[in-house]
Amino acid sequence: MTDGCGAPEQTAVVTGEDTGDQVVVAGKVTGGEGALGGAYVRLLNADGEFAGEVQASPEGDFRFYAAPGEWKVRALHRSGNGEATVDAAGPGLHQVTIAVA
Amino acid sequence: MSREDVLVTTQWAEENLNTPGVVFAEVDEDTTAYEGGHIPGAVRIDWKTELQDQVRRDFVDKAGFEKLLSAKGISNDDLVILYGGNNNWFAAYAYWYFKLYGHDKVKLLDGGRKKWELDGRDLVKEVPDRPATDYKASDQDLSLRAFRDEVVDAISTKNLVDVRSPDEFSGKLLAPAHLPQESAQRAGHIPSALNVPWAQTANEDGTFKTADELKELYEEAGLDTSKATIAYCRIGERSSHTWFALHELMGLKDVKNYDGSWTEYGSLVGVPVETGSNGGK
Numbered sequence: 001m002t003d004g005c006g007a008p009e010q011t012a013v014v015t016g017e018d019t020g021d022q023v024v025v026a027g028k029v030t031g032g033e034g035a036l037g038g039a040y041v042r043l044l045n046a047d048g049e050f051a052g053e054v055q056a057s058p059e060g061d062f063r064f065y066a067a068p069g070e071w072k073v074r075a076l077h078r079s080g081n082g083e084a085t086v087d088a089a090g091p092g093l094h095q096v097t098i099a100v101a
Numbered sequence: 102m103s104r105e106d107v108l109v110t111t112q113w114a115e116e117n118l119n120t121p122g123v124v125f126a127e128v129d130e131d132t133t134a135y136e137g138g139h140i141p142g143a144v145r146i147d148w149k150t151e152l153q154d155q156v157r158r159d160f161v162d163k164a165g166f167e168k169l170l171s172a173k174g175i176s177n178d179d180l181v182i183l184y185g186g187n188n189n190w191f192a193a194y195a196y197w198y199f200k201l202y203g204h205d206k207v208k209l210l211d212g213g214r215k216k217w218e219l220d221g222r223d224l225v226k227e228v229p230d231r232p233a234t235d236y237k238a239s240d241q242d243l244s245l246r247a248f249r250d251e252v253v254d255a256i257s258t259k260n261l262v263d264v265r266s267p268d269e270f271s272g273k274l275l276a277p278a279h280l281p282q283e284s285a286q287r288a289g290h291i292p293s294a295l296n297v298p299w300a301q302t303a304n305e306d307g308t309f310k311t312a313d314e315l316k317e318l319y320e321e322a323g324l325d326t327s328k329a330t331i332a333y334c335r336i337g338e339r340s341s342h343t344w345f346a347l348h349e350l351m352g353l354k355d356v357k358n359y360d361g362s363w364t365e366y367g368s369l370v371g372v373p374v375e376t377g378s379n380g381g382k
Contacts, residue, residue: 005130005187005190005276005277005280005334005335005336005338005339006129006130006131006186006187006190006191007131007187007279007280008279008280009131009133022281038218040215040218040219042305043278043279045267049267049298050266050298050300050301051266051267051268051278052266052277052278052279053187053188053279053300054279055186055215063279064278064279065274065276065278065279065280065281066268066274066278067268067273067274067278076215076219076305076306077219078218078219078220078221
């Protein structure tokens, strides 16, 4: 198992990726000129309660290993904030894009 | 103790980057963050390789801490400003660790690296060259640190605050949601523990909530402030963040961090474990 608690390096989704029995919420943060790197992405449940946070990769990628459910992902960046919702009902890859403005 | 005694703002930090006797230190588990850019003049402390014993699951000993701080160019009289990623989890762990070894002139940068970045402040790659010192540490102040037997004895007698996310607390997840869910230990929490996730003590930008807001939060959660409190998480760094909120910002006297946390407790044979979301309420 991972011996630390910090987020691992954020990597892009691979087409056809097998997530096994894990519920993966993953995607990209975008800004005015395409992918936006370095935003802080927060995973919030349907009640707005915080569940996790990662810093997106330089290419804007982020991923969470969540429990099944409806999730909101919210990105914070010095250039602005943005959010999106995703329904991650069960194991598999649930992709979402967050536009920051 | 006031907020200013234990925290500095990013504005204060920027104005004091070159103040003699003030040393900035970035503490992270992922040290590539520092390499990619850090607060000008800040030294790096690697949570994993420098603050943990590399053989036993424990801290570096007193001599090891003295050697580490001496090599970093930190002296006993320096005011150390700690900051890091992950909403200051590892910096809060280091803060608690500095206090444990008797270094009182230490503060956290409120909001940590996240706030600094969101403010759009400068980060540099240049690594400072600080001359070595002859740092002297005190013996560990164990009034700040809880061990497993004390935690088992605390069930239903002291406050136990589980600061992990609700899904980790209830047993749905074994680790925070940004990590793969692979683990050998049992899921759940220590019976009678309250679940007050660390994130509820912080604002979105990573700064700590005010002492009044924290008091309201823990009162609502059912914390009995007349009793001693032990905070835990999975490996003890998120609970350092909560230890900071309870002990340093709210001023509660008897608060310990259980750094063995769920990684230890959830692997013990014969101890009670509870699942579900009710906790000590």
